Amino acid sequence: MEELSRVLIVEGKQDRIKVQRVLEDDIQILCTYGTLGLHALEEMIDEFLLYERDVFIFTDTDDSGVKLRKMLNQELSHAENLFIDRRYRQVEDTPDHVLASILQAANMKVKVDYLKGPEYYE
Incomplete structure (x- = not known):
């Protein structure tokens, strides 16, 4: 299996599901399941070769x-x-079109429909 060159780190499973829904790019999404201890973080870095890859942090x-x-x-x-706007507090609660804009600004390919705001669906 070919390893993807880019990785996106999120906190929770719901964050990963939300991001996967709007992303079209092949980017590995790692979930930390909350705050990691230093030892667990070092293991994740080694296991996924994070020093050798483009890494994005999205908490x-x-x-x-x-x-x-x-x-x-x-x-x-x-x-x-x-970064998400503080008013959303959590990645999983960020509206899809806002999330898509953030990811697109980081040069990630997103599904076009998710760039449209809520007024498009009314």
Whole structure:
């Protein structure tokens, strides 16, 4: 199996499902299931060869998401950070068209329908 060159790190399973729904790109999405300990983070970095890949960090804006982002950035200084607006608090609660715009701005290919705002579906 060919390893994908890019990886997107999210916190929870629902975040991964939400992102997979709008992405069209072949990007590996890793789920941390919340805040990792340093040992678990080092194991994830080694297992998925994260020092050798393009890494994107996409966490929630709550305390645990900020803490996880900080830890990931310390270990993966080459990673690019993606941010949601604080009013959404969680990646999984971010509207699809907003999520698609954030991912597209990071040069990820998204499904075109998800770039349309809610007014398109009314």
